[in-house]
Amino acid sequence: MHLTREAKKKKTKKAILAAAVELFSINGFEKTSISQLAKTAGVGKGTVYSYFKTKQDLLLAFCEDELEYIHEQLNTRTNQDAPVFEQLVTVFMAEFEYVTRNPEFGRLYMQEIVFPKKLLAEKHKEGENKFFEMIFPILLKGQERGEIRQEFELLHLCGHFFAIYLLLLHAWYSDFIATSEAEAALRTLFTQAFVGLQPSTATTHHAEAQS
Amino acid sequence: MHLTREAKKKKTKKAILAAAVELFSINGFEKTSISQLAKTAGVGKGTVYSYFKTKQDLLLAFCEDELEYIHEQLNTRTNQDAPVFEQLVTVFMAEFEYVTRNPEFGRLYMQEIVFPKKLLAEKHKEGENKFFEMIFPILLKGQERGEIRQEFELLHLCGHFFAIYLLLLHAWYSDFIATSEAEAALRTLFTQAFVGLQPSTATTHHAEAQS
DNA sequence: GGTAAAAGTCGACCGTGGTCATTTTTAACA
DNA sequence: TGTTAAAAATGACCACGGTCGACTTTTACC
Numbered sequence: 001m002h003l004t005r006e007a008k009k010k011k012t013k014k015a016i017l018a019a020a021v022e023l024f025s026i027n028g029f030e031k032t033s034i035s036q037l038a039k040t041a042g043v044g045k046g047t048v049y050s051y052f053k054t055k056q057d058l059l060l061a062f063c064e065d066e067l068e069y070i071h072e073q074l075n076t077r078t079n080q081d082a083p084v085f086e087q088l089v090t091v092f093m094a095e096f097e098y099v100t101r102n103p104e105f106g107r108l109y110m111q112e113i114v115f116p117k118k119l120l121a122e123k124h125k126e127g128e129n130k131f132f133e134m135i136f137p138i139l140l141k142g143q144e145r146g147e148i149r150q151e152f153e154l155l156h157l158c159g160h161f162f163a164i165y166l167l168l169l170h171a172w173y174s175d176f177i178a179t180s181e182a183e184a185a186l187r188t189l190f191t192q193a194f195v196g197l198q199p200s201t202a203t204t205h206h207a208e209a210q211s
Numbered sequence: 212m213h214l215t216r217e218a219k220k221k222k223t224k225k226a227i228l229a230a231a232v233e234l235f236s237i238n239g240f241e242k243t244s245i246s247q248l249a250k251t252a253g254v255g256k257g258t259v260y261s262y263f264k265t266k267q268d269l270l271l272a273f274c275e276d277e278l279e280y281i282h283e284q285l286n287t288r289t290n291q292d293a294p295v296f297e298q299l300v301t302v303f304m305a306e307f308e309y310v311t312r313n314p315e316f317g318r319l320y321m322q323e324i325v326f327p328k329k330l331l332a333e334k335h336k337e338g339e340n341k342f343f344e345m346i347f348p349i350l351l352k353g354q355e356r357g358e359i360r361q362e363f364e365l366l367h368l369c370g371h372f373f374a375i376y377l378l379l380l381h382a383w384y385s386d387f388i389a390t391s392e393a394e395a396a397l398r399t400l401f402t403q404a405f406v407g408l409q410p411s412t413a414t415t416h417h418a419e420a421q422s
Numbered sequence: 423g424g425t426a427a428a429a430g431t432c433g434a435c436c437g438t439g440g441t442c443a444t445t446t447t448t449a450a451c452a
Numbered sequence: 453t454g455t456t457a458a459a460a461a462t463g464a465c466c467a468c469g470g471t472c473g474a475c476t477t478t479t480a481c482c
Binding site: 103107110111114115116117118122124125128146147148149152156157159160162163164166167169170171173174175176188189192193194195196197198199200 | 314318321322325326327328329333335336339357358359360363367368370371373374375377378380381382384385386387399400403404405406407408409410411
Binding site for chain 2: 467468469470471472478479
């Protein structure tokens with residue numbers, strides 16, 4: 001048999017991940033030791049490290065699994081005909097709620113995603129692309145519909161919104177805003193971004209955009 | 212003598228910080244052990260921990276010292292009469308260059324500042340305020356001069372720019388942009404923010420801002 | 423100075439994350 | 453089935469970050 005081996009590996013990996021979810025949820029990330037986790041998963045300590053390079057990797061793997069699920073759900077649920085503004089609020093709030101539901105996981109995940117070790121940057125680009133893939137089509141449609149200026153590149157637009165999302169999370173983690181205030185804050189920031197910071201009469205002498 | 216005691220403590224603290232700077236610079240943060248550091252500083256291991264709660268705290272303390280210096284320099288050097296746009300570019304690029312000069316320190320610093328442990332959030336608000344204090348007066352003057360819309364709250368404006376700054380660093384740490392491209396990217400994002408994402412003819416049906 | 427309490431220092435000690443030589447399991451072939 | 457080489461699992465082991473009670477120095481008061 002050729003499949004049995006691979007199948008077993010998958011099963012072991014799942015067992016380790018399951019143990020991780022269980023123990024991290026109960027005791028938190030830092031208070032869970034790898035040996036304890038290995039025992040729960042029914043494997044040796046070394047085995048854990050042959051599936052995950054690092055304790056953090058284990059957490060990130062779990063987070064990414066969960067996020068993928070959230071993203072799929074979002075893709076099927078968002079109303080493609082609503083205004084861009086509203087679609088973005090929906091998407092961002094879903095992400096926000098997921099990340100902040102378990103602050104400890106979310107924090108470690110975002111720390112690694114936003115400011116990755118340079119060597120691992122490549123790996124995370126992929127993960128972030130998931131996020132960009134979500135809002136990319138929304139913004140594209142927005143440009144087609146004339147809700148968003150067409151002279152800006154889509155990538156830069158995505159970046160702009162990602163920036164606002166980062167700020168939202170930062171504000172929450174720093175206790176500047178409570179969970180209940182998040183949506184209002186997001187809308188305020190979006191409004192600023194849409195309308196623009198300068199008065200509409202101003203001369204845009206600095207508007208030489210870059211690729 | 213009453214001062215001797217305090218003076219001695221300061222001296223010890225400086226010695227520890229100095230050892231940290233030296234060893235971190237040579238071997239990096241993770242490869243420097245506390246016992247090694249303690250030996251270099253000429254104190255016991257426990258003493259290090261009576262001055263700094265954690266190994267990370269040690270690094271953050273160092274970073275904050277350095278940042279303070281940068282901020283002072285900036286306050287005296289920026290041209291208060293230049294357009295807001297240009298002043299902001301100057302300030303942000305200075306910060307950017309400092310943070311990315313030593314990627315490892317900058318990374319750990321930003322990780323902790325942007326997504327702090329909830330319990331320590333209070334402590335870091337202070338640190339961030341330094342940043343806001345830098346751009347607050349610039350934006351205020353911008354509003355007075357009519358370069359920036361007056362219907363937005365200054366705090367939200369600061370937030371908007373901080374968001375862009377975070378994105379810039381993120382893009383750099385993720386290898387999306389190189390050091391040499393940073394300023395151009397920053398200008399592009401600023402332009403987007405100033406001009407606004409929606410066409411100037413669009414109806415702003417969503418413009419109910421929040422406090 | 424003598425002395426007792428408070429402040430500061432110390433390094434042996436603990437549990438941890440991570441490694442690696444060794445052992446066990448699997449797959450392939452005669 | 454028996455043999456063997458590769459793949460996978462293992463846990464003793466290591467260096468580290470951080471703790472703690474024992475120890476030394478400083479202070480304040482007589």
